[in-house]
Amino acid sequence: MNRAELFRYVGLDVSDDTLSGHYELDGRHFTEEITFENAGDLRRPAVEAVAELWYLLAGLSYFKAGAAHRVDLGDTRVGPHGRALLSAALRDGLGEFSFRNNLPLDDIVIDGGVEASSFQPSLADSKVLIPFGGGIDSVVTTEALAHLDRSLFIMSPAAGRFAPLEATAAVTKLDVVRATRRLDPQILRGDDNFFNGHVPVTAMVTLLAATAAVASGYGSVAMSNEHSASAPNLRWKNRDVNHQWSKSWSAENLIADALTERVGPDFVVASFLRDRSELWVAKRFAEVPQYHHVFRSCNRAFTQQPGERLATWCGVCDKCLFINLILAPFIERDELRSIFASEPLSDARLDPALRSLVGLGLTHKPFECVGDPDESAVALRWVSQLPAWRGESRLAELARLTSPDRDFFELLESQGDSRVPAHWLR
Numbered sequence: 001m002n003r004a005e006l007f008r009y010v011g012l013d014v015s016d017d018t019l020s021g022h023y024e025l026d027g028r029h030f031t032e033e034i035t036f037e038n039a040g041d042l043r044r045p046a047v048e049a050v051a052e053l054w055y056l057l058a059g060l061s062y063f064k065a066g067a068a069h070r071v072d073l074g075d076t077r078v079g080p081h082g083r084a085l086l087s088a089a090l091r092d093g094l095g096e097f098s099f100r101n102n103l104p105l106d107d108i109v110i111d112g113g114v115e116a117s118s119f120q121p122s123l124a125d126s127k128v129l130i131p132f133g134g135g136i137d138s139v140v141t142t143e144a145l146a147h148l149d150r151s152l153f154i155m156s157p158a159a160g161r162f163a164p165l166e167a168t169a170a171v172t173k174l175d176v177v178r179a180t181r182r183l184d185p186q187i188l189r190g191d192d193n194f195f196n197g198h199v200p201v202t203a204m205v206t207l208l209a210a211t212a213a214v215a216s217g218y219g220s221v222a223m224s225n226e227h228s229a230s231a232p233n234l235r236w237k238n239r240d241v242n243h244q245w246s247k248s249w250s251a252e253n254l255i256a257d258a259l260t261e262r263v264g265p266d267f268v269v270a271s272f273l274r275d276r277s278e279l280w281v282a283k284r285f286a287e288v289p290q291y292h293h294v295f296r297s298c299n300r301a302f303t304q305q306p307g308e309r310l311a312t313w314c315g316v317c318d319k320c321l322f323i324n325l326i327l328a329p330f331i332e333r334d335e336l337r338s339i340f341a342s343e344p345l346s347d348a349r350l351d352p353a354l355r356s357l358v359g360l361g362l363t364h365k366p367f368e369c370v371g372d373p374d375e376s377a378v379a380l381r382w383v384s385q386l387p388a389w390r391g392e393s394r395l396a397e398l399a400r401l402t403s404p405d406r407d408f409f410e411l412l413e414s415q416g417d418s419r420v421p422a423h424w425l426r
């Protein structure tokens with residue numbers, strides 16, 4: 001399959017509640033629409049300035065269809081930091097796409113674009129918008145920021161809302177600012193001449209949340225990306241390949257710099273969990289039992305087609321296994337089994353996947369939003385020694401093969417740098 005020659009940014013249309021991004025791939029036109037609910041009017045200069053950053057990254061969903069050699073920004077307003085964000089998203093954010101398609105993207109040329117203006121919108125420091133995905137991460141962030149004026153930000157597909165996400169959000173009793181995403185039907189339908197693969201969706205969601213926040217007068221957006229999101233899956237052609245690049249520390253800083261360039265330094269977008277391990281998050285989640293039987297992290301509940309969505313945890317995917325593993329140190333075994341309606345950790349058929357999670361697999365860490373192998377190995381070691389799990393001798397045997405660099409209690413402490421502002425902390 002041949003690569004395309006030219007990907008063009010044709011224009012961004014903004015109405016009071018809708019963004020419409022227009023793109024062309026070798027003359028083939030694509031449009032993506034985002035419609036907001038409960039956000040302010042989008043037709044203000046500062047809001048449009050943030051929306052233009054979303055428009056840049058949203059183009060990757062269409063760029064990837066042809067992996068064009070040249071990207072023309074046309075009349076898109078973009079500053080040096082915005083251009084740096086797009087460049088990194090094209091190369092690192094599409095790292096998994098490149099690897100899976102054996103398609104290096106180091107030769108891409110980005111040109112075009114016009115000078116961007118900077119604005120200083122009036123925003124409330126005490127108001128925080130929290131992108132909410134219905135998993136343990138965003139639940140923990142939401143509960144930890146209870147001392148602030150919070151609302152949730154949820155992105156839904158045009159095909160219909162995700163039931164477990166909505167049920168988990170309902171437990172918070174918070175207002176929801178929503179964005180409904182309508183991908184171009186050509187991408188949903190597919191084409192034998194299209195390349196397919198992962199794009200940095202979380203970075204796009206971050207910028208949509210930022211757009212809604214500025215439109216609604218919120219002073220900050222609190223993401224829920226842990227320290228381990230920065231750990232790459234593998235090294236390929238002298239580049240790190242990270243499925244979670246758009247949740248990484250690098251991406252967070254690139255996004256922050258691009259936003260500062262457009263709307264000033266007072267608007268904060270940061271991950272509340274940046275310096276925290278997956279085990280720390282699991283411990284905090286175990287302390288909020290009202291969410292335990294409604295939350296869902298299994299990706300098979302979040303497919304685009306409603307008819308293909310599972311009503312329960314599938315119990316066999318990498319994500320189910322990982323969440324089961326990190327919650328097991330903190331939630332009683334019987335209770336955990338009732339939450340999942342299965343027990344991935346005791347399923348010997350999943351041993352190859354478990355070995356990959358703890359760094360003993362024949363291949364790299366799964367292309368999933370899971371913790372780094374060190375964290376998984378520490379969790380396995382701890383669980384294998386718990387009285388309720390000692391009968392699972394295969395877990396202890398596997399745990400003995402691991403050699404993590406940190407121990408259980410180290411992972412419950414701060415893990416590094418963070419951009420969390422002081423007023424988010426009690």
